[in-house]
Amino acid sequence: MKKKNKTVFYVSLFVVIIVVLWALIFPTNFETKTNSTLNFLVEKFGWFYLTTINLFIFFCIWIASSKYGNIKLGPDDSKPKYSYISWFAMLFSAGMGIGLVFWGVAEPLNHFINPIGVEGGTEAAKSFAMTKSFMHWGLHPWANYSVLALSLAYMQFRMGKPSLISSIFIPLIGEERVKGKIGKSIDVLAIFATVTGVATSLGLGTLQINSGLNYLFNIPENTLTQLLIVVAVTAIFMLSTAKGLDKGMKVLSNTNVIIAGTLLVFCFIIGPTLNIFSNLGNGLLAYTKDLFVELNPFGKNEWYKDWTIFYWAWWISWAPFVGTFIARISRGRTIREFVIGVLLVPSLISFLWFSAFGTLGIDTGMDVAKEAIIKAETAFFVIMKYQSFGSLISMAAIVLLGTFFITSADSATFVLGMMSSNGDLNPSTRRKLTWGVIQSALALSLMVAGGLEMLQTASIIVAFPFAIVMVFAMVSMTKALKNERFSKEQ
Template sequence: MNKVTIVFWVALGILLLFIGYGVIAPDSFSEVTGDMTSWISDSLGWYYLLAVTGFVLVCLFLAFSPYGKIKLGKPDDKPDYSYLTWFAMLFSAGMGIGLVFWGAAEPISHYAISPATQEAGSDAAVTESLRYAFFHWGIHAWAIYAIVAMSLAYFKFRHNAPGLISGALTPVLGKYAKGPTGNVIDILAVTATVVGVAGTLGFGASQINGGLDFLFGIGNNITIQVIIIAVVTVLFMLSAYTGLNKGIKILSNVNMVLAGLLLLFMFVFGPTIFNLNLLTNTIGTYIQQLPSMSFRISPLSEDERSWINGWTIFYWAWWIAWAPFVGSFIARVSKGRTIREFVLGVLLVPATLSFIWFSVFGGSAIYLETNGIAMISELATEEALFGVLEQYPLGTIMSFLAIALISTFFITSADSGTFILGMQTTNGSLTPPKMVKLVWGLILSLTAAILLYTGGLQALENAMIIAALPFSVIMIMMAVSLVKSLRTEKHLVTKKKKNA
């Protein structure tokens, strides 16, 4: 433990207090976090919309400006991975449990409870439901990841900065980036990472429980969910302790194979033509209405505003809380890419694959309901996927495959999360001590369990919205820092050309 910094101890203390509060006074914990979330959503929803749309604009500006030719690394550095491998890593990093959890559940929810002015259950609500799923999982989400990843990769590989969030803020903070101010920033990044990863693990445990209950009727409650978390914790902590990097790489490949099989199954046995038509049509309406969706806050409609708070603001907060983790991973595998190819690759490829996923699973759920075959919208959120699979051949087998997929995503996400947290709390070390990773693994699981215990899925959403607020400010600073540094570098490049 001699490698740990003050960031480790302070962040650990804050999170232990957080966990202790949830254990000792769960009702009070739930009430306080609920009140904080309501205030943030009602008072600062506009801020989240402006900030995230701003991240999209910054990414596009950097991609299509002269800065796009600058490499995330030294001028002679070459990418470590082929395009195909890099794209697979990007999709794997951003897919995870969330896409499996919400693939069928989100579109059918939007269809049953229309997000705008269209009548719920109408033909117009069908295309609208997919459009908002595309919006929540499209370029806005990936722009959040891109800002963090691009900043970390640029300063790490081009300017030899430590792989810390504070290390990307030197142009803005100067010498303070390495002092107490930098420590505070890294502490906020660590707490946001823990809440983001723990929230996702909570969704995973809830859906595994939902699948087992749907198949075997074992019940869907916090006791079973805690048991699931405990079992998976042993597995991923064993992996973290033994350092089975090869095993995790194999498991990551298994994730992609299982996800591919599940997608292929639903594409073949589901309403294929309906889903393809829906995908094509929704891409058009998504592009057409992206500006209006990006700034929609509905100040004159309380019902619409409540929907925006519960979905769009929640998603933007989730991605921001998840950004230190996913951003660090994407940064590590993007060395040698130009800013232009990085932005276009990160924003477009994973988003397109997500659109296909939602069209296949969400489209199938909507098709079942519109044709009176099954009322998927009446199922619990965590059971929607299994309700869809049940209606098709080999449905039970596919449900087991889905549970296996969620479990492997759970293990790999948690294991990778312990590494990123270990790195962030040991001054960017690429070989954090095993004990540090074990501590963070335990904290991740305890946090997920406490959030489920104090309020289920709603508590997970509340925690991510709260944790994301301070880190969103740091992200704005990262964007400013990156642009400021690039402006200086472009000036030097132009000067060299003139002298030549």
């Protein structure tokens, strides 16, 4: 057992180091190869990304409404460890928290100014902006997380298997094969996707915090400032990691919800409230209709390749990390309760967030909107400059970025510890801290070298085999549930 732990850990570490050294030493070659690979996948297999992520939604709806919905993720008498509020807070903080602050203003404005099929800056463009923002941050990413998290939670808590992505395949290929090369390869791939994806997001989060501090307080945007930000955040999330889930991640996640909720309520109060609610309602109607339009995976233009398909690949690349973490905190929930909680609650929060901050940005007018989207990192702060109490909101947003940054790194460190310790639900502090240092060092080194976007591209490429893994996860989960039903009938 320990040998396997060391094998997965060291092989994963070796793969990450080789890829990062390639990016740092031969950046041009790395960029050329990764971009050409990504372009090939998007061009030739864009339909596959679109089809699979739609399948995830149908699978979640089916399983939640089926007779299997009452099955618990654990023994029949098990009870959830975390309250609904703490559960929602932790899964949301791990899933996409920092992205909402980064894109909450920038994405709707991009779609408002550069829509497809309609003229920019019009009412039709406004509807397009809300609908596509809802599409990219709503049911699809959370269905993607749900499929992997549900399968993993079922196997680890109901069937007593290790908390490893490879465990999902036990009903299909048997436990012995999962313990062999196939299982190890899947687990190494999961660790690589997690490390690169999270390091990229941490780097982008650092850049936005630095940009916000520069915009508000004229603090320089340079390597020294970014180093100080990374060191400060790393120290905090390492402390949180050492304290564990209950005293660390849970407290920070609840703090996130309080700050984000306050910002959202404040935005509704100071902003164009009627317009926000109008855009929310119209956006939801258009989004619901658009869900069926998006079922056709063929004939998509360049806009879809640059935005939607890119997003689907990005969310899939995050599925191993977020799915493993959500599974870890969901013991005792029923399948129906799990799917409703993971799929609907975070999606609703995203709809509210994009309606509020997107409307705030759109209502400032085209000239300000064009200024804001020049640099995505500062779009939020540019728009806030034109609002009442904008400076106060901007400062709160920087704090929120920091806390989301910490919880993302904290949860990723916990998950990496689990993945590299044969699925141990309580990995050693030493193993978690090792991955924490690796994440931060990786993010910082790539920021300095200008390689964050290249690493993001590499992690999205990894999403392609993981999309296949997740399709088989649905098949495996279905087979396992049928076997359970069969045994009960007997």
